[in-house]
Amino acid sequence: MALLQVRGLKVAYGGIRAVRGIDLDVDDGELVCLIGANGAGKSSTLRGITGLVHASGEIRLAGKRLGGLPTHAIAREGVALVPEGRGIFARLQVWENLAMGAYARRDKGVDEDLARVYELFPRLAERRQQIAGTLSGGEQQMLAIGRALMSRPRLLLLDEPSMGLAPLMVRKIYDTIQAIARQGVTILLVEQNAHLALQVSARAYVMESGGITLAGTSGELASDPAIQAAYLGS
Amino acid sequence: MDIFIQQLINGLVLGSIYALVALGYTMVYGILELINFAHGEVTMIGAMVALAVIGAIAGSALDLPGLLVVLAGVLVAIPACMLLGFTIEKVAYRPLRRAPRLAPLITAIGVSIVLQNSAMLIWGRQYVSFPPLIPQNSHEILGAHITDLQIFIILLSTLIMAGLWLLVQQSTLGRAMRATAQSKEVAALMGVNVDRVISATFLIGSALAAIAGVMVSAYYGLAHYYMGFMLGLKAFSAAVLGGIGNIAGAMLGGLLLGVIEALGAGYIGDLTGGFLGSHYQDVFAFFVLILVLVFRPSGLLGERVASRA
Numbered sequence: 426m427a428l429l430q431v432r433g434l435k436v437a438y439g440g441i442r443a444v445r446g447i448d449l450d451v452d453d454g455e456l457v458c459l460i461g462a463n464g465a466g467k468s469s470t471l472r473g474i475t476g477l478v479h480a481s482g483e484i485r486l487a488g489k490r491l492g493g494l495p496t497h498a499i500a501r502e503g504v505a506l507v508p509e510g511r512g513i514f515a516r517l518q519v520w521e522n523l524a525m526g527a528y529a530r531r532d533k534g535v536d537e538d539l540a541r542v543y544e545l546f547p548r549l550a551e552r553r554q555q556i557a558g559t560l561s562g563g564e565q566q567m568l569a570i571g572r573a574l575m576s577r578p579r580l581l582l583l584d585e586p587s588m589g590l591a592p593l594m595v596r597k598i599y600d601t602i603q604a605i606a607r608q609g610v611t612i613l614l615v616e617q618n619a620h621l622a623l624q625v626s627a628r629a630y631v632m633e634s635g636g637i638t639l640a641g642t643s644g645e646l647a648s649d650p651a652i653q654a655a656y657l658g659s
Numbered sequence: 660m661d662i663f664i665q666q667l668i669n670g671l672v673l674g675s676i677y678a679l680v681a682l683g684y685t686m687v688y689g690i691l692e693l694i695n696f697a698h699g700e701v702t703m704i705g706a707m708v709a710l711a712v713i714g715a716i717a718g719s720a721l722d723l724p725g726l727l728v729v730l731a732g733v734l735v736a737i738p739a740c741m742l743l744g745f746t747i748e749k750v751a752y753r754p755l756r757r758a759p760r761l762a763p764l765i766t767a768i769g770v771s772i773v774l775q776n777s778a779m780l781i782w783g784r785q786y787v788s789f790p791p792l793i794p795q796n797s798h799e800i801l802g803a804h805i806t807d808l809q810i811f812i813i814l815l816s817t818l819i820m821a822g823l824w825l826l827v828q829q830s831t832l833g834r835a836m837r838a839t840a841q842s843k844e845v846a847a848l849m850g851v852n853v854d855r856v857i858s859a860t861f862l863i864g865s866a867l868a869a870i871a872g873v874m875v876s877a878y879y880g881l882a883h884y885y886m887g888f889m890l891g892l893k894a895f896s897a898a899v900l901g902g903i904g905n906i907a908g909a910m911l912g913g914l915l916l917g918v919i920e921a922l923g924a925g926y927i928g929d930l931t932g933g934f935l936g937s938h939y940q941d942v943f944a945f946f947v948l949i950l951v952l953v954f955r956p957s958g959l960l961g962e963r964v965a966s967r968a
Contacts, residue, residue, distance in 0.1 A: 475848060477844055477847075496844070496848060497853065500847065506848050508848065514837070514842070514845070516837070516841055517838060524831075525835070528835060529849070529850030529851075
């Protein structure tokens, strides 16, 4: 059974239906991406899964229903979201942000994971005492990802990690995402930049006006003429 | 010169009390962006409950040392105020968490009126006097007088503020409070139970208010169902002076406001040739509030501009 199983997920803001009943699966250890244009409902899907907005339908993590749980309880089940715009705690120091990532953990592996995050992002180690708001955009994205890893998530949700970053930094972040995936972390990646997302992921879903219009392996989708015309600009 | 030192001491005592109350305003504002106008009333309830306990013990056959009686009053007032603050948040503010900002603000004013009138019904309209249980030993420094009580108020407030600072800066709860103040959504994504953090904030703020309430009633020797109004406004001014939402700002703002007020009251007679007397003391707090709002709306240590309500 899939680690994340979403069936008939609907999210609405007032009368506007942002997500209109989608099904999606992410298997254990998989890197799956959800691509689509601005406003297709990708972020709303992630917000629905994490309980940040009210969602109907069924969401299961390793068989356990998440629907209706408050956000903090879903986080404690092992779902970590790196939100759009990164959402770092700008007035906290870098290490305090990372400590917040491990907030719900009571086990002894926290220090070990902190060392691993610093190894993954040496820049953060150099700046551990710095106020997070003074970091560059790329460093803030590293911090947001590192903070999510500190919870030792069973499922990592990434919302537009390339947004607003210089091309070089985007490359760096994507290398890291691949490295994290290779370590066995299950990832659902939401991205407008379809080219990038299809390169790193194994499977992909294409979202359009609140529904999933296509699904398949990333290789298939990347060579699909309709996808190429609509999202890859060729 | 000696009047300067004397008023400085008086100002520091008053300022310590303002700071304790201002912390309650600023912590709640930091997290909810709500000006909890009922906070002054929580301080008043703290004083009233403590005095009721003190009065009951002092009037009974028990012959306990005075300070022990006062301590008993404080120890009852703290949990009473914590329960009150917790309940106010849960009943009056939590249902309005997603409402427009004006709704909880008006509710806060409503809660404040309810508390005032309840206190009036329970304890009456007359001033309740603080029994003479605390020895009034006075010491002389640099030509000014300072009583044991004044020393005690300054020391205890300093200790409490240092403790609070440690809690907020060093503990896991404090870190969660600061994170929640920046983004409730992201804090929840970290597994923080935001409702609990908000409750904790009200519990801590109310405990400080209870202590401040007992201090102020011991200092002036009386308590009254209406005392929370002016005290609350002054503490709110102190919080704005320091930069509302900023904990160090509330401490600094409280002390500064107390000193400004005391010095103002000490010199206003001389400055106006006797036209205005020291009973114009209250004017200074609000004069300072206006100056801050005009020239530095984000306060001395504030980073954000408190732009709305």
